[in-house]
Amino acid sequence: MADRKIRILVAKPGLDGHDRGAKIISRTLRDAGFEVIYTGLRRTPEEIVSAAIQEDVNLIGLSILSGAHNVLFPKIMSLLEKKGVTDVKVIAGGIIPEKDISRLKKIGISEIFLPGTSSQTIVDWVKKNIH
Amino acid sequence: MNLKKKAPSQKSLEESYQRWKKQSYDSSFSENSSQTIPRTTISGKKIKELYTPLDVKNLTYEEDLGFPGFFPYTRGIHPTMYHSRLWTMRQFSGFGSAEDTNKRYKYLLSQGQTGLSVAFHLPTIMGIDSDHPHAEGEVGKCGVSIDSLADMEILFDGIPLDKITTSMTINAPAAVLWAMYIAVAEKQGVSPRQISGTIQNDILKEYIAQKTFIFPPNPSMKLIVDTFEYGSQEVPRWNTISISGYHIREAGSTAVQELAFTLRDGIEYVQWALDRGLDIDQFAPRLSYFFNAHNDFFEEIGKYRAARKIWAEVMKNRFHAKNPKSWLLRFHTQTSGVSLAAQQPHNNVVRVALQALAAVLGGTQSLHTNSLDETYALPSENAVTIALRTQQIIAHESGVTNTIDPLGGSYFVEKLTSEMEQEAKNYIDKIDNMGGMVKAIEMGFPQKEIADSAYYYQKAVDNKEKIIVGVNDYTMDHEQISLLNIDEQVAKHQIKRLKDLRNSRNFTQVKELLGALKKAAADELNLMPFILDCVKVYATLGEIMDTLKDVYGEYQEPILF
Numbered sequence: 001m002a003d004r005k006i007r008i009l010v011a012k013p014g015l016d017g018h019d020r021g022a023k024i025i026s027r028t029l030r031d032a033g034f035e036v037i038y039t040g041l042r043r044t045p046e047e048i049v050s051a052a053i054q055e056d057v058n059l060i061g062l063s064i065l066s067g068a069h070n071v072l073f074p075k076i077m078s079l080l081e082k083k084g085v086t087d088v089k090v091i092a093g094g095i096i097p098e099k100d101i102s103r104l105k106k107i108g109i110s111e112i113f114l115p116g117t118s119s120q121t122i123v124d125w126v127k128k129n130i131h
Numbered sequence: 132m133n134l135k136k137k138a139p140s141q142k143s144l145e146e147s148y149q150r151w152k153k154q155s156y157d158s159s160f161s162e163n164s165s166q167t168i169p170r171t172t173i174s175g176k177k178i179k180e181l182y183t184p185l186d187v188k189n190l191t192y193e194e195d196l197g198f199p200g201f202f203p204y205t206r207g208i209h210p211t212m213y214h215s216r217l218w219t220m221r222q223f224s225g226f227g228s229a230e231d232t233n234k235r236y237k238y239l240l241s242q243g244q245t246g247l248s249v250a251f252h253l254p255t256i257m258g259i260d261s262d263h264p265h266a267e268g269e270v271g272k273c274g275v276s277i278d279s280l281a282d283m284e285i286l287f288d289g290i291p292l293d294k295i296t297t298s299m300t301i302n303a304p305a306a307v308l309w310a311m312y313i314a315v316a317e318k319q320g321v322s323p324r325q326i327s328g329t330i331q332n333d334i335l336k337e338y339i340a341q342k343t344f345i346f347p348p349n350p351s352m353k354l355i356v357d358t359f360e361y362g363s364q365e366v367p368r369w370n371t372i373s374i375s376g377y378h379i380r381e382a383g384s385t386a387v388q389e390l391a392f393t394l395r396d397g398i399e400y401v402q403w404a405l406d407r408g409l410d411i412d413q414f415a416p417r418l419s420y421f422f423n424a425h426n427d428f429f430e431e432i433g434k435y436r437a438a439r440k441i442w443a444e445v446m447k448n449r450f451h452a453k454n455p456k457s458w459l460l461r462f463h464t465q466t467s468g469v470s471l472a473a474q475q476p477h478n479n480v481v482r483v484a485l486q487a488l489a490a491v492l493g494g495t496q497s498l499h500t501n502s503l504d505e506t507y508a509l510p511s512e513n514a515v516t517i518a519l520r521t522q523q524i525i526a527h528e529s530g531v532t533n534t535i536d537p538l539g540g541s542y543f544v545e546k547l548t549s550e551m552e553q554e555a556k557n558y559i560d561k562i563d564n565m566g567g568m569v570k571a572i573e574m575g576f577p578q579k580e581i582a583d584s585a586y587y588y589q590k591a592v593d594n595k596e597k598i599i600v601g602v603n604d605y606t607m608d609h610e611q612i613s614l615l616n617i618d619e620q621v622a623k624h625q626i627k628r629l630k631d632l633r634n635s636r637n638f639t640q641v642k643e644l645l646g647a648l649k650k651a652a653a654d655e656l657n658l659m660p661f662i663l664d665c666v667k668v669y670a671t672l673g674e675i676m677d678t679l680k681d682v683y684g685e686y687q688e689p690i691l692f
Contacts, residue, residue: 010692014253014265014268014269015253015254015256015257015265015266015269016253017341017342017343018342019342019382020381020382020383020469020585022692023582023585023586023691023692024383024585024586024589026692027582027586027692028586028589036692038690038692039690040688040690041342041688042257042265044264044265066253066269066272066273067269067272067273067508067509067617068253068267068268068269068272069268070268071267071268071269071619072267072268095506095507095508097507097508097614098507098611099611099614114473114474114506115472115473115506116472116473116474116599116601116602116603118592118593118603119589119590119593120593
């Protein structure tokens, strides 16, 4: 039986329209052999969680540069819990002050990747942490 | 004694150069040296080891460069440039409530800023009010929260609009924010004929890069031509558009793509206005531009000089504008946000200084310098002060303004200018052949070029072909810096303020005027007077934009990566 490819949802929560990073990450992860679904811009927490369930993903990558992460990430995490999604990890990147990182990890975000993170770091993290 | 030396012939200079290159330059490198990596700009443009008179042998001074203030304006759009007036120091700024931002504006003006620039929060940018469900978490975070004329009045409280110029970075809802500004000025006793400023109002680059579009292309273009028409008649000192390359570059384009796509956007706007029947010399003098100041110092300078030359030729020869004011490319510049590093953020001060210097040597009319902390948050007061001082130090201490276009005549800079001019023209021709920029956008052409350039640049950084100090080399731990924080209380207060506003206004009147706006939109009239009416009775931005969404619909972009 063939191994199922790891499926990743790259999502843009909130009103933020910056998609350079999300598109590069999507392409990079696809090149690395993963199945990637990109949500496109301006998705609500409901839309993101719904897509994650529908697409049966292993990992959600949240890309946000608008400063709304402290409100939107908890919403996403609590929606995942409410929907009984327990086997999907969540990572994030964008403009996220270092001081917010520990609080976000406490609510279940596995890792936050700051600007300047290399593509390989992210690919390696996925290979190591997602099965 | 004959003191006249015989000038070397072209052929003998070529021979001397080849001799120098092979015998002195190339031979200095052993097989193991770093000479194997080609030298390229950040855009991937190959740069020679040396430029000589051979590289500029086809240029003629008056035809290709011209004197400052004369066609084709390569050296600058005014005869005096910074000698009459320095570039405007105009820091893009806005956060939290209108009161918070009003305070920051007054601070910046007190510290020597010479023009205002408004950054709106994302709900305003997307045409929704602060109490809209999709605004949750976003209120006041990326810019100032403006929901109605009431907020605008607070924003400019104590700031005389007949004495200051204001640029507003707003696109899909630009007409509405412009109407609010006009209304605030009128309340100050300042007529629309006196106010001066800019609205970004450039929807094409939204579809291409910044992505804060709302309506589809056709009605959006129509609205923009409405503003050209209204401005030329009623608000003559206002720049009704800031045709932007900044965002195109930030999204990952090369310098040539930034130059080409921006100018081709400009050509599209001119064509649409002409198709409406506007007289080119009535609106063209009020078109303005906005470019990025990125890392590669000389590439940026070449870009600005090429931009002026191409636009002058387009306006004179392609569009037959008669008024020389129509030929001038006047531009604002912002240093590149995406080039800043989160790691060792104090290094960003140096990056910004070099980028700002390139913009000044390129002859910008207006300049924003980024703050060192912007990879984390909006600028703190300390950080924005350093950014402003950067401009002041360039202006008053560096000496670069003592002569106009100091790099003019440099073999390198002139060659770079003409190469970029040619490469940009090739792109412009390509888009012409696609049927114009709206068509090219529908085909996904500029978007794909940008995504590819962004991807290949990231690969180059990942492979250390491009070094970013502190990021992929010279790394170290750094101390966390103190940052500007936007409290969630801002949202609470703004939502309450909105509620009070909705309760206190004459809703019958609001409803009536929104109805008139809807009908005018359906009838394809110039919407500015109708928007002004709505704004003055305190219709909210969301209410006005919802009315237009009913008529125009909303744009969904294809999801590609």
